[in-house]
Amino acid sequence: MLPTSSESTKLPYFGRLSGPASDGVPTHSVEESACLDAATDEFDYLIEKIDRAPFIDEPFRHVNIVNFLSAEHFARVIAEPQITRPRAASIEALIDDLTAQGYEPQPFPGCITSVDDYIRYIHDAEAFNRELLEGYGRELLEGYGLTMRLRAYRSAFLRRLIEFLNGPAFLAALRARFGVTGDATIETAIQKNLHGYEISPHCDTRRKALTYMVNIYSTDEAEEQSIHTHLLKFKPEYRYLYDFWRCNADVATCWVPWSWCDTVKQTNRNNSIIIFRPGHDTVHAVKLHYDHLRYQRNQIYGNLWYVSTNEKYPVHYKQLDLLGPLQKRV
Secondary structure: OOOOOOOOEEOOOOOEEOOOOOOOOOOOOHHHHHHHHHHHHHHHHHHHHHHHOOOEOOOOOEEEEEOOOOHHHHHHHHHOOOOOOOOOOOHHHHHHHHHHOOEEEOOOOOEOOOHHHHHHHHHOHHHOOHHHOOOOOOOOOOOOEOEEEEOEEOOHHHHHHHHHHOOHHHHHHHHHHHOOOOOEEEEEEEEEEOOOOEEEEEOOOOOEEEEEEEEOOOOHHHHHOEOOOEEEEEOHHHOHHHHHHHHOOOEOOOOOOHHHEEEEEEOOOOOEEEEEOOOOOOOEEEEOEOOOOOOOEEEEEEEEEEOOOOOOEOOOHHHHOOHHHHHHHO
């Protein structure tokens, strides 16, 4: 049977459609399978909401659904002890508490995974060491965060929800609604992004077939804080980049400076989901500056991942800056 609220289970498998079966897919007894079938019925309304939601074209094509989870389900999510934690006395106490609740540091853009180095940075911003950043944006970022991902679910309800959001029905619905073709896998998890987390403006890697985020803040006060994803447009002088990435699908997209873009909207509403299919114009970014000891930026975060892409050539933002050399001449 599914675990009781006192039992712990590891992060559920990531579903897959179109291609061989994923490794690590758990087997279930007849009783467990019956429970999972019931869970599908329990959350089917989420698929219906996605199917009915209109597309929004500004600043790029996306779906934004307010009150994504039902009022009952949202109340149950934020009432879970693993989601809403008491105020912490210090960053050390916060990380100890989250670790005890089943969270672990997650490799994530704009973040580091060393708890000791992160604590050192929180106590002293001068301790920032960009060499600790891996992957994108090392030259652009002025700080880093820590992403804590929930790895062990102690609530049967949370596990059913995440199983559903990683399952074949939800994957198939997303693929159909957003026209995703080809071999793709799904990855959905609950995580907390702590202060300092930053991702400079970017379109998302071409390996992503879909990006989605559900805000599950423990307080509506969080809507007013500087913790939300910015949906952006390139400033007029940099809009040539839209055509460059649209016409050169084998060239990787890259992070660019904030000064190249303008914010059009932020995804600040609690219990809302934004979903978009990354492309040449899906510019977005985030920069967290808030008191994470009081509450955290909680999200159900997910992606569809292509198994392979046609991307061949990496690129650095300085290679794409046609204005930089001209400005130096002035």
